[in-house]
Amino acid sequence: MRVRARGWLCLFLACGLAGWSCAAPADPPVWKAVPEVRDWLNGAEPQFEHLHLDLPLVSEEGMSVPLAIDVTSAMTPDDSIVAIRVFAAGNPQPEVLDLTLDPRLGRAVFETRIRLDESQTVLVLARHSDGRVFAAEQAVRVANSGCLARSEEAFDAPMGEPRVAVPDPFPADRGHGEVRSLILHPMETGFREGPDGEPLPRRIIEDFSVSLDGEIVLAARFHAAMSANPYLAFRLAPEQDGELVLRWLDETGEERSATRTVRVVD
Amino acid sequence: MSADPVRRRLLGALGASIGLTAAGLPIQLSAAGGRVVIVGGGFGGAAAARALRQLSPGLDVTLIEPSAVFRTCPFSNLYLGGLRDYGSLGHHYGYLQGPHGIRVVRATAVDVDVERRRVHLHDGGRVPYDRLILSPGIDMRWDALEGYDEAAAQRLPHAWKAGAQTRLLHRQLRAMDDGGLFVMVIPDNPYRCPPGPYERAAMVAHYCKRHKPKSKILLLDAKDGFSKQALFEQGWRDVYGDMIEWVGFSADGQVLRVDADERLAETAFGERHRAAVMNVIPPQQAGRIARQARVTDSSGWVPVKPETFESRQVPGIYVIGDAAVAAPMPKSAFCAHAQAGVTAAAVLASLANRPPPSPVWLNTCYSLIAPDYGISISGQYRLRDNAIAEVTGGISPLEAGPGLRQREADHARDWYHVMTTAIWGA
Numbered sequence: 001m002r003v004r005a006r007g008w009l010c011l012f013l014a015c016g017l018a019g020w021s022c023a024a025p026a027d028p029p030v031w032k033a034v035p036e037v038r039d040w041l042n043g044a045e046p047q048f049e050h051l052h053l054d055l056p057l058v059s060e061e062g063m064s065v066p067l068a069i070d071v072t073s074a075m076t077p078d079d080s081i082v083a084i085r086v087f088a089a090g091n092p093q094p095e096v097l098d099l100t101l102d103p104r105l106g107r108a109v110f111e112t113r114i115r116l117d118e119s120q121t122v123l124v125l126a127r128h129s130d131g132r133v134f135a136a137e138q139a140v141r142v143a144n145s146g147c148l149a150r151s152e153e154a155f156d157a158p159m160g161e162p163r164v165a166v167p168d169p170f171p172a173d174r175g176h177g178e179v180r181s182l183i184l185h186p187m188e189t190g191f192r193e194g195p196d197g198e199p200l201p202r203r204i205i206e207d208f209s210v211s212l213d214g215e216i217v218l219a220a221r222f223h224a225a226m227s228a229n230p231y232l233a234f235r236l237a238p239e240q241d242g243e244l245v246l247r248w249l250d251e252t253g254e255e256r257s258a259t260r261t262v263r264v265v266d
Numbered sequence: 267m268s269a270d271p272v273r274r275r276l277l278g279a280l281g282a283s284i285g286l287t288a289a290g291l292p293i294q295l296s297a298a299g300g301r302v303v304i305v306g307g308g309f310g311g312a313a314a315a316r317a318l319r320q321l322s323p324g325l326d327v328t329l330i331e332p333s334a335v336f337r338t339c340p341f342s343n344l345y346l347g348g349l350r351d352y353g354s355l356g357h358h359y360g361y362l363q364g365p366h367g368i369r370v371v372r373a374t375a376v377d378v379d380v381e382r383r384r385v386h387l388h389d390g391g392r393v394p395y396d397r398l399i400l401s402p403g404i405d406m407r408w409d410a411l412e413g414y415d416e417a418a419a420q421r422l423p424h425a426w427k428a429g430a431q432t433r434l435l436h437r438q439l440r441a442m443d444d445g446g447l448f449v450m451v452i453p454d455n456p457y458r459c460p461p462g463p464y465e466r467a468a469m470v471a472h473y474c475k476r477h478k479p480k481s482k483i484l485l486l487d488a489k490d491g492f493s494k495q496a497l498f499e500q501g502w503r504d505v506y507g508d509m510i511e512w513v514g515f516s517a518d519g520q521v522l523r524v525d526a527d528e529r530l531a532e533t534a535f536g537e538r539h540r541a542a543v544m545n546v547i548p549p550q551q552a553g554r555i556a557r558q559a560r561v562t563d564s565s566g567w568v569p570v571k572p573e574t575f576e577s578r579q580v581p582g583i584y585v586i587g588d589a590a591v592a593a594p595m596p597k598s599a600f601c602a603h604a605q606a607g608v609t610a611a612a613v614l615a616s617l618a619n620r621p622p623p624s625p626v627w628l629n630t631c632y633s634l635i636a637p638d639y640g641i642s643i644s645g646q647y648r649l650r651d652n653a654i655a656e657v658t659g660g661i662s663p664l665e666a667g668p669g670l671r672q673r674e675a676d677h678a679r680d681w682y683h684v685m686t687t688a689i690w691g692a
Contacts, residue, residue: 165534
């Protein structure tokens with residue numbers, strides 16, 4: 001889908017037409033239909049359990065749809081979720097977000113905001129350390145309202161200073177707390193045309209990582225379907241005081257990082 | 267768009283108010299008749315009652331509404347700004363009851379017996395129906411924002427249902443010292459009246475500019491964009507300089523907790539804003555009777571069949587106005603009114619065992635930046651592939667002289683007069 005930058009209203013109107021037609025029961029399940037999903041599953045059959053999604057049933061603004069993921073897991077070294085994938089099959093590219101998890105997160109619980117080009121089913125898969133894959137999916141009707149259409153978009157804004165909120169202190173005994181992160185970045189998708197009719201070059205943050213005392217506890221790959229100014233909230237269960245470093249790397253090579261002191265209740 | 271889109275849209279608005287026959291009417295009702303009960307006497311419910319009697323003068327129509335006087339949310343921001351008095355927001359049901367032959371029951375509907383098709387009233391009364399139209403508006407979600415419950419709303423008013431809350435916010439603003447910080451907490455979509463918070467900011471600024479010029483208005487928003495944003499930001503700047511500051515989601519505008527005693531708002535990344543006056547517009551849901559009737563889904567709003575606004579979950583119950591999921595139509599008074607006309611026709615068709623007429627809905631949302639500075643957005647909606655689709659739309663131009671802004675402000679006042687007269691007037 002190529003859209004003129006100033007023609008967002010037209011896109012929104014067109015999206016509204018898709019209506020309810022996305023959820024026809026006769027369609028093959030998304031996990032079978034999308035090649036990128038099949039590749040990642042590599043023969044495994046997902047079990048639709050242990051994973052809870054929270055997404056709006058109807059979104060009036062597809063540019064920023066809140067998504068919450070909660071996978072039931074003790075997150076111990078031999079019983080944990082090791083990877084999560086988010087797919088939006090109705091987007092020009094189905095991949096949205098890849099997460100690689102470490103047990104030190106304490107919980108496999110995330111919140112973010114994603115782009116949905118039209119009404120479609122969002123699929124989330126979670127791989128357990130024993131090889132099982134859990135899944136959940138939900139149809140989202142995108143009825144972009146001209147009333148809510150954004151009138152301006154930043155194109156060339158540089159990557160901004162990151163925002164990070166860390167609980168202070170974290171609870172003791174592997175208790176987990178929520179860490180929230182956000183960075184100002186246009187996340188230009190590469191699917192749009194500028195005012196001169198030329199395609200706007202793609203520019204997204206691809207890699208995000210979180211290290212605790214030098215060891216990576218969360219690694220993420222952001223795709224073009226992450227909303228502008230990508231937001232990611234996750235849990236962390238530090239055992240002792242330490243240092244948390246969050247790092248964002250965009251595909252032009254620009255990098256930002258933020259360091260926060262972690263304190264655990266005595 | 268024609269040479270004078272504003273004028274064309276205004277005419278459309280007037281047409282929708284006066285001519286409810288736009289949706290393929292008139293319909294001849296069969297002799298069988300039927301009892302239609304409407305819960306909620308706002309822009310949706312009262313308009314539906316009027317439309318039903320207009321289209322089928324002998325029909326048995328009952329309107330259940332607890333208030334003797336309905337206070338409109340539209341123009342309540344103008345009251346906060348000092349442009350209108352409180353009394354001008356009130357409309358009574360005398361004309362509906364008298365000349366228009368609608369039975370108005372002053373009671374609160376507390377439940378719906380779907381099996382026996384009866385509405386239960388707070389005083390034990392039972393009102394039987396053949397078709398039920400719910401136009402219950404919104405309720406606040408008291409569990410959605412930490413620290414914000416009904417008690418907190420007495421100190422940090424939402425003023426998002428017109429009435430005592432509006433007067434409370436008005437009093438607090440009048441009592442604020444010059445130089446005080448007015449903070450507004452704004453929710454994510456969907457919520458009642460998408461441009462409403464931003465018009466309110468302008469109206470508060472209008473008041474402060476004249477009486478408290480050292481004051482500031484801070485908008486803490488859970489969203490990264492909003493309705494008519496470029497027009498609002500231009501208008502705020504042109505009329506009020508830097509008095510109004512908007513902080514969106516990505517600039518840490520999302521409020522996660524409020525403290526009513528301290529008049530404090532805390533954001534997702536830990537900023538704490540202390541206010542002299544704090545207006546908290548919390549997340550919302552369909553009015554209580556919709557939940558009692560089990561027509562709401564997990565979102566708290568009511569999924570409806572788009573051609574009629576009949577509930578997808580309970581046959582024979584139609585839900586219009588802010589409570590319904592009508593996206594891409596916004597939750598506006600104008601939309602509630604447009605839905606009332608279409609749904610009245612659909613209800614009559616259903617009673618006569620005919621298919622519903624093909625619907626068309628219109629909407630225009632006017633917002634005032636200043637008494638002589640109006641902006642608007644409008645849309646026309648039809649069915650496409652069994653869903654509501656926006657087929658045309660228009661928005662005030664960014665480049666415009668004072669003449670157009672003045673005309674749009676006049677149109678806003680005309681709209682309010684025409685709409686409230688068509689619904690509650692003689």
